Structures are given as structure tokens and as C-alpha cells.
């Protein structure tokens with residue numbers, strides 16, 4: 197009799213645990229993007245368990261209803277789906293493979309969605325590890341910066357397991373204005389790097405144009421007005437131009453991450469012999485900016501490097 201009672205009690209506990217697991221969403225990485233994205237998920241009613249390497253950054257999320265997981269493994273144990281938004285390949289790998297990492301608690305049925313900007317190799321390593329333990333994997337890097345993240349207006353570039361993509365649509369509907377499913381793992385990473393390679397090159401051309409206009413005795417504000425009315429008008433020039441001419445580089449997209457993306461995009465081209473001299477020059481400017489201590493500022497601070505090059509020539 198006692199055995200039956202114990203069995204029933206254990207079964208009930210398991211069912212409750214299963215129900216809880218199904219409702220909870222995990223979120224790893226509460227930097228500029230992760231904090232905004234996790235906030236939106238919470239505000240839209242998802243039950244969130246968060247983790248950040250610097251644990252104090254969880255406090256603001258706890259104030260609006262999140263629970264904290266002590267480690268990435270603890271978050272995955274509790275949640276059916278876990279989303280990650282981490283700085284770079286080394287962070288993405290460390291959170292999965294290190295002690296107390298994601299992999300320790302991946303079992304059949306768990307879904308892991310990495311939204312960090314990384315390269316194909318990183319994403320593939322993570323995908324293989326997760327799926328070999330019976331888990332499901334989706335890479336889903338995003339286009340759009342701090343404000344679109346706050347406004348739930350990101351563009352999501354997903355690839356990997358189609359079934360997990362379908363299950364993740366309720367999250368993506370909160371986080372973004374549009375999501376693309378791009379096929380096999382790696383295609384999301386590749387697409388994201390192509391987009392950011394173009395963006396980084398454009399930012400350099402824009403910076404050079406601002407310097408050339410200034411040195412030619414033209415008014416920078418008037419240049420912005422002219423650009424905004426012509427064929428090369430775009431949201432980035434419109435958003436960043438006014439702050440750049442005030443030398444204001446409050447970080448929305450940290451320059452060190454843009455340089456990481458240029459580096460990874462150049463490696464992507466290198467592997468398939470695509471020549472990208474414009475991107476290579478832009479990467480040099482971002483590297484120079486990092487060496488000048490500008491890595492934590494917004495990527496538009498590369499303008500300072502372009503200005504600096506004029507002084508030293």
C-alpha cells in the first residue's frame with residue numbers, strides 16, 4: 197500500500213515538475229540586447245528564469261518578475277526552452293561547454309536558441325553538442341540594435357531545427373517585427389555576418405564623408421539633411437549622424453562587437469576566397485578604434501579614428 201502511495205506521490209511531483217518546465221523560459225546573457233529582450237518577454241507574460249555572468253545584472257529583471265538561475269545548467273534544468281544572447285563565440289561556447297554550462301542539463305526535449313552573433317563553426321559546434329544529447333537547437337541572430345530590441349522590432353535570422361523554429365515563434369513575435377527561417381544551421385550566422393559587414397563598411401564611408409565635408413568647409417548638419425533626401429538615405433545615417441557630429445557615442449552597438457563581426461565576416465569570405473577589400477579596410481579602422489580604447493563605445497565612434505588619421509597624416 198505504502199509503495200503505491202509513494203509511487204502516486206512521485207508521479208504527481210513529476211507531473212507538476214513537467215508542467216513547470218513547460219511554462220518556464222530561460223534567458224542567458226543580460227547585456228544591452230539581452231536585458232531589453234528578456235524585459236519584453238516578461239512584459240508579454242512569459243515566466244522567465246535568467247542568468248548573467250555578472251549576476252547583479254539580473255536584479256532589474258527580478259524587480260519585474262524574473263527568477264534567477266544560479267548557473268546556465270540550473271536554468272536549462274528548469275526550462276524547456278532557453279534563449280542565449282552572449283557577446284561573441286568564446287562566450288557562447290563557454291556558456292554551453294564549461295562546468296555548470298548548458299550542456300550538463302540538456303536532455304531529450306530541451307530547446308536551446310542562441311541569438312548571439314557568432315560564426316558558423318561556433319554555431320555548428322553548439323548544435324552538434326545539443327542535438328547529440330537529444331536536445332533541439334536553433335541559431336537566431338538578430339538585425340536591429342538597442343532601440344529595436346526595446347521596442348520588440350528586431351529582425352530574426354533563424355536556422356537549424358524547423359520544429360524548434362515553429363515552437364519559438366511566440367518568442368520571436370514578442371522580440372521582433374519579422375523572422376526568417378533560413379534552413380540549416382550556419383545560414384543564420386552567415387546572413388547576420390554579411391549584413392553587419394555591409395553595415396561596418398557603410399559606417400566607415402559615412403565617417404569619411406563627414407570628415408571630408410568638414411575639411412571642405414561644409415556644414416555637417418546640412419550634409420545629413422542632403423543625405424536624408426537622396427538615394428542613399430537610410431535609418432543608420434539618420435540615427436547615428438546627429439549624435440556623431442556631437443561626438444556622442446553612448447553605446448547601442450558596442451564597437452568591439454562590430455569589429456568582431458567584421459573579423460568573422462572576413463574569415464567567412466576568406467574560407468571561400470571572396471575578396472573584400474572595402475570590408476578589410478573598415479576592419480582596420482575598427483581595430484584602430486579598439487586600440488585607441490574606444491571598444492566599449494558605440495560602433496559609430498570609428499568616426500574618431502577617421503578624424504584621428506587626418507591629424508596624424
Ligand SMILES: NC(=O)C1=CN([C@@H]2O[C@H](COP(=O)(O)OP(=O)(O)OC[C@H]3O[C@@H](n4cnc5c(N)ncnc54)[C@H](OP(=O)(O)O)[C@@H]3O)[C@@H](O)[C@H]2O)C=CC1
Pocket residue numbers: 224225226227228229230248249250251253281282283284286287290291311312313314338339340341342448449450453454
Ligand atoms: N548591441 C547591438 O546593437 C546588437 C548586438 N548584437 C549581438 O548580440 C550579442 C550581445 O550584444 P550586446 O548585448 O550588445 O553585448 P553586451 O556586451 O552588452 O553583453 C554581452 C553579454 O555577454 C556576456 N558575456 C560576455 N562574455 C561572457 C563569458 N565569457 N561568459 C558568459 N557570459 C559572457 C556578458 O556578461 P557580463 O554582463 O557578465 O559581462 C553580457 O551578458 C553580441 O553577439 C552582439 O554582436 C546583435 C544585434 C545588435
Ligand SMILES: O=CCCC(=O)O
Pocket residue numbers: 313338339340341392449
Ligand atoms: O549587430 C548589430 C546590429 C545593429 C543594427 O542592426 O543596427
